[in-house]
Amino acid sequence: MGIASEENAAGADGPVARAPEGAAERPSGAVRPAALSPSRAGDFMQCPLLYRFRVIDKLPEKPSAAATRGTVVHSVLERLFDAPAAERTAPRAKGLVPGEWEKLLAARPQLAELFRREDGSHDGDRLATWLADAERLVERWFTLEDPTRLEPADRELYVETVIEGAGGDGAGLTLRGFIDRVDVAPTGDIRIVDYKTGKAPAPQYRDGALFQMTFYALVMWRLRGRMPRRLQLVYLGSGDVLTYDPAEAELLAVERKLRALWEAIELATDTGDWRPRPTKLCGWCDHQAVCPEFGGTPPPYPLPVVAQRAGQVTPAGAAQGRMDAV
Numbered sequence: 001m002g003i004a005s006e007e008n009a010a011g012a013d014g015p016v017a018r019a020p021e022g023a024a025e026r027p028s029g030a031v032r033p034a035a036l037s038p039s040r041a042g043d044f045m046q047c048p049l050l051y052r053f054r055v056i057d058k059l060p061e062k063p064s065a066a067a068t069r070g071t072v073v074h075s076v077l078e079r080l081f082d083a084p085a086a087e088r089t090a091p092r093a094k095g096l097v098p099g100e101w102e103k104l105l106a107a108r109p110q111l112a113e114l115f116r117r118e119d120g121s122h123d124g125d126r127l128a129t130w131l132a133d134a135e136r137l138v139e140r141w142f143t144l145e146d147p148t149r150l151e152p153a154d155r156e157l158y159v160e161t162v163i164e165g166a167g168g169d170g171a172g173l174t175l176r177g178f179i180d181r182v183d184v185a186p187t188g189d190i191r192i193v194d195y196k197t198g199k200a201p202a203p204q205y206r207d208g209a210l211f212q213m214t215f216y217a218l219v220m221w222r223l224r225g226r227m228p229r230r231l232q233l234v235y236l237g238s239g240d241v242l243t244y245d246p247a248e249a250e251l252l253a254v255e256r257k258l259r260a261l262w263e264a265i266e267l268a269t270d271t272g273d274w275r276p277r278p279t280k281l282c283g284w285c286d287h288q289a290v291c292p293e294f295g296g297t298p299p300p301y302p303l304p305v306v307a308q309r310a311g312q313v314t315p316a317g318a319a320q321g322r323m324d325a326v
């Protein structure tokens with residue numbers, strides 16, 4: 001799931017996200033949330049105010065070397081399958097790294113900042129080290145999977161589906177994102193594969209990664225009418241492969257969780273009440289300067305605040321707090 005690795009709080013699919021975040025444009029440039037991806041769902045569960053800053057205010061974030069490396073590695077692993085099976089070798093894959101970096105840089109010239117010294121000059125040594133790290137991650141993949149024996153059904157697959165009847169007005173919830181790789185066995189069994197360029201989390205911290213995978217399993221189930229048989233996380237940072245075989249009841253529980261999450265997001269959008277939720281992940285947040293938890297003041301709320309109807313609107317903080325337990 002391209003939605004990718006999570007070397008920092010945003011993950012490699014955070015500010016360098018490949019998934020378009022659904023949003024209805026307003027004349028002011030501010031946006032009302034119109035769809036949900038696993039990354040942004042994770043943002044809201046981590047900190048509702050962070051979600052607001054990213055989705056509604058669209059505040060800029062500094063590029064991250066780790067996140068950018070994740071994007072390059074994902075591109076290499078996707079491109080490698082363009083070659084005939086026998087030619088999908090580690091040297092060939094490593095050789096793709098500089099070119100994929102150049103392509104990304106051409107699309108996002110601001111990434112050059114990552115390799116600039118304080119005096120503004122280009123830091124070639126830092127770039128070389130960074131590229132070598134990316135090559136090491138690519139090479140490690142060959143110890144975990146054998147691309148000469150794989151014929152993916154899809155790579156970087158954009159998926160989108162609507163959960164009918166979700167949301168306060170029952171208009172439905174659009175779920176969307178990119179899946180890194182989909183393998184389909186001759187039996188028709190579906191395997192969803194996600195590459196992570198970070199390390200495998202300790203067992204007690206695996207819920208976030210599993211949430212992302214079950215989110216995609218639910219979307220694929222809805223799209224194809226067949227529940228994925230296996231979800232596979234490939235951690236290139238630590239050389240681990242985690243697999244998970246979802247049960248129907250678990251995916252239905254994910255759907256209920258997403259419905260509740262979307263209601264909470266809609267409520268916060270209408271009331272303008274986005275609560276900060278400080279955790280140790282604040283250390284990775286680019287928005288401390290405008291966060292009340294760090295003495296800052298958020299920018300004026302750019303969307304209209306809808307009048308609350310007495311007795312029918314749950315206080316936003318309560319709904320937001322509830323998501324931890326959903």
Ligand code: SF4
Nearest residue numbers: 047276277282285291
């Ligand atoms: S600094 Fe922490 S509490 Fe504030 S917006 Fe960022 S993640 Fe939320």
